Amino acid sequence: MALIETEAVVxxxxxxxxxxxxxxxxxxxxxxxxAIAKGARKPTSKQGGRLQPGVRLNLSAAEGRGDLLTLRSxxxxxxxxxxxxxxYRLRAAGSVLEIAMRVVPEQVDAEAPYNLVTRALALIxxxxxxxxxxxxxxxxxxxxxxxxxxxxxxxxxGSCAACGGPPPLVGFSAAAGGxxxxxxxxxxxxxxxxxxxxxxxxxLLARPLAEAPDAVSAAAAPGVERxxxxxxREHLGVTLRxxxxx
Ligand SMILES: [Zn+2]
Numbered sequence: 497m498a499l500i501e502t503e504a505v506v507x508x509x510x511x512x513x514x515x516x517x518x519x520x521x522x523x524x525x526x527x528x529x530x531a532i533a534k535g536a537r538k539p540t541s542k543q544g545g546r547l548q549p550g551v552r553l554n555l556s557a558a559e560g561r562g563d564l565l566t567l568r569s570x571x572x573x574x575x576x577x578x579x580x581x582x583x584y585r586l587r588a589a590g591s592v593l594e595i596a597m598r599v600v601p602e603q604v605d606a607e608a609p610y611n612l613v614t615r616a617l618a619l620i621x622x623x624x625x626x627x628x629x630x631x632x633x634x635x636x637x638x639x640x641x642x643x644x645x646x647x648x649x650x651x652x653x654g655s656c657a658a659c660g661g662p663p664p665l666v667g668f669s670a671a672a673g674g675x676x677x678x679x680x681x682x683x684x685x686x687x688x689x690x691x692x693x694x695x696x697x698x699x700l701l702a703r704p705l706a707e708a709p710d711a712v713s714a715a716a717a718p719g720v721e722r723x724x725x726x727x728x729r730e731h732l733g734v735t736l737r738x739x740x741x742x
Pocket of ligand 1: 657681
């Protein structure tokens with residue numbers, strides 16, 4: 497059996513059987529993978545406590561039947577301690593992990609998404625709680641925007657996505673792939689486009705993730721989330737629950 501050694505972030509832990517856990521992991525070289533951690537939930541397990549969502553590991557796992565790997569060993573690279581000290585941070589991190597879980601495919605090169613998620617978790621682990629819901633945190637929206645880019649789903653916001661005409665763009669149509677002009681919006685089923693949200697999305701894409709708080713205001717945040725959600729639903733069939741705690 498081939499042994500795989502990789503760094504990984506735990507996206508999700510599910511109980512399995514009496515004492516096992518099934519982990520969904522994000523890796524730089526293999527995208528999303530699943531591994532069974534045998535005995536991880538026994539009270540005597542040294543591993544169990546380490547295998548929480550948001551924790552970054554160095555692991556080795558054996559290939560078995562099908563796609564499910566068997567975890568052999570795991571060393572913590574970053575326990576994400578800052579995330580667990582604060583409910584807001586925990587929920588924002590949960591949103592990032594959910595997005596990665598739903599958007600990053602299995603068994604693909606995923607270095608860009610992996611770096612994005614680990615950077616976001618590190619930023620969220622020392623961020624200050626905001627008045628907006630954690631799922632609208634600038635770092636969470638930054639991850640959404642940049643994962644749209646990685647997935648080839650950046651909405652067209654500089655000119656009409658339907659006819660190519662110049663701004664102003666008054667509607668947003670995920671089916672057309674972006675903002676639409678006043679002539680194209682008629683009968684298109686497009687939603688109203690919040691210009692502040694469009695600007696914020698463009699800024700999130702252009703700037704490093706660390707600068708996300710400067711790119712999106714609290715007022716623009718719901719519109720950014722809406723644009724990202726429409727693109728993900730239309731083009732990947734993904735609907736995010738968002739805001740659910742880890
Ligand atoms: Zn148009």
